[in-house]
Amino acid sequence: MSDNPQNNRYGAGSPASNGSLASRISSTLFHRRSTADANHVAQGSFSNRTTGTTTSGMPAASTSALSQRVQNNGNAIASVLRKTSTPNRAQFTPSSYPGITNLAIASQRAGYDSVAARNPDIQPTTQDRLQVQSRTVSDMQYRRFAQYIEEQSGIVLGDNKQYLVNSRLSALLLRFKVATIDELINRAMQPNIYKDISAAVIDAMTTNETLWFRDTYPYLALKNIILPELAKSGKTPVRIWSAACSSGQEPYSIAMIVQEQATNVVRIDPSQCQIIGTDISPEMLDRCRFAHYDNHALARGLSAERKAKFFKPTKDPNVMRIDDKIKQMVTFKQMNLLGSYSLLGRFDVIFCRNVLIYFSNEVKSQILNKFALCLNPGGYLILGSSESIQGLSDKYEMVRCNPGLAYRLKSAY
Ligand SMILES: C[S@@+](CC[C@H](N)C(=O)[O-])C[C@H]1O[C@@H](n2cnc3c(N)ncnc32)[C@H](O)[C@@H]1O
Numbered sequence: 001m002s003d004n005p006q007n008n009r010y011g012a013g014s015p016a017s018n019g020s021l022a023s024r025i026s027s028t029l030f031h032r033r034s035t036a037d038a039n040h041v042a043q044g045s046f047s048n049r050t051t052g053t054t055t056s057g058m059p060a061a062s063t064s065a066l067s068q069r070v071q072n073n074g075n076a077i078a079s080v081l082r083k084t085s086t087p088n089r090a091q092f093t094p095s096s097y098p099g100i101t102n103l104a105i106a107s108q109r110a111g112y113d114s115v116a117a118r119n120p121d122i123q124p125t126t127q128d129r130l131q132v133q134s135r136t137v138s139d140m141q142y143r144r145f146a147q148y149i150e151e152q153s154g155i156v157l158g159d160n161k162q163y164l165v166n167s168r169l170s171a172l173l174l175r176f177k178v179a180t181i182d183e184l185i186n187r188a189m190q191p192n193i194y195k196d197i198s199a200a201v202i203d204a205m206t207t208n209e210t211l212w213f214r215d216t217y218p219y220l221a222l223k224n225i226i227l228p229e230l231a232k233s234g235k236t237p238v239r240i241w242s243a244a245c246s247s248g249q250e251p252y253s254i255a256m257i258v259q260e261q262a263t264n265v266v267r268i269d270p271s272q273c274q275i276i277g278t279d280i281s282p283e284m285l286d287r288c289r290f291a292h293y294d295n296h297a298l299a300r301g302l303s304a305e306r307k308a309k310f311f312k313p314t315k316d317p318n319v320m321r322i323d324d325k326i327k328q329m330v331t332f333k334q335m336n337l338l339g340s341y342s343l344l345g346r347f348d349v350i351f352c353r354n355v356l357i358y359f360s361n362e363v364k365s366q367i368l369n370k371f372a373l374c375l376n377p378g379g380y381l382i383l384g385s386s387e388s389i390q391g392l393s394d395k396y397e398m399v400r401c402n403p404g405l406a407y408r409l410k411s412a413y
Pocket residue numbers: 003152153154155206207208209210211214243244245246247250278279280281284335336337338352353354355384
């Protein structure tokens with residue numbers, strides 16, 4: 001399941017290769033599932049997602065009292081967890097930045113997998129231990145679950161990803177007060193009865209690794225070839241879709257590129273450019289809309305110049321927000337790539353990067369052919385650096401952008 005940016009054709013020099021996120025997880029709200037999370041969620045270590053009980057191990061009522069108190073104080077729950085003097089308890093740490101509360105609450109609602117969930121140092125309380133009986137999926141249940149996840153999201157788990165299921169779903173046991181992962185999976189597979197569990201489990205199985213201007217070349221192609229071509233054609237509005245946008249870095253990077261070329265002689269007027277970000281994960285979409293990023297996220301792929309130009313400080317020195325002129329260029333919508341795209345309209349460019357790698361060839365092919373139906377004539381498709389249409393769709397021709405490449409809808413379509 002690793003979305004490993006180093007396995008790409010742009011090689012080690014690309015921004016994507018600057019270290020794995022997992023190795024640098026820090027104690028902030030903004031980090032979730034990364035490339036190798038399973039590696040550091042040791043068997044038997046405690047994954048305490050929020051809600052039902054809390055990252056502090058406190059009952060929900062105390063947490064809501066805490067949240068209320070924190071809000072009343074004008075403080076917020078940020079940099080959420082740290083170890084305390086009681087070694088087996090994590091706790092919320094208030095920050096001085098009120099806006100973070102929204103994200104914390106949104107994240108709680110969405111079952112945000114906080115740092116505790118990834119931190120083997122944080123141990124369960126005795127009470128937690130009593131509630132949770134098994135964090136290990138049985139082989140039979142794993143096979144049922146793998147099939148279910150593929151049907152629901154397209155994500156292919158493969159044969160030996162029990163560790164991943166254990167690490168991703170452990171955090172949901174306390175939230176939903178379920179004693180074993182096998183039982184959690186039973187409920188998740190009955191979405192009519194357990195809608196919330198089902199949604200949270202699918203969300204938990206997504207990998208959300210992303211960064212600004214990922215791989216550089218797609219953005220150069222957009223800036224140097226695709227946007228000038230669209231500008232010359234005089235077409236308005238220009239419509240760009242970031243399919244599987246994770247926490248927003250991709251669509252916002254696209255918006256920055258559009259802003260940057262706004263001073264060119266032949267240019268797209270940013271107010272005439274519609275960028276739509278979609279993802280299956282409601283939690284990621286909450287983050288996209290909130291559009292606040294901490295220093296760790298800002299350090300990944302963003303130049304100092306762009307940071308100064310397109311971000312505004314917040315009261316928290318560790319967090320910046322996207323400038324409104326960028327933010328208002330992008331709208332977000334929840335969408336499963338396995339579903340219908342007909343309500344989205346037609347696009348001039350589709351970015352669908354680093355998600356097809358999780359799907360079977362059959363599903364990849366279906367998605368690529370559905371994209372073709374919602375591209376304007378001559379529209380472009382841009383895939384991840386390790387993804388290709390070869391053997392999957394005949395509806396596109398490859399365009400070498402030097403550097404990088406894109407796929408253009410063939411004129412017959
Ligand atoms: C690794 S991230 C890629 C983010 C961004 N495109 C990039 O390249 O940096 C993959 C994203 O695909 C989303 N995803 C997974 N399955 C999906 C599906 N069936 N429909 C829509 N989004 C999905 C996940 O929630 C996740 O945010």
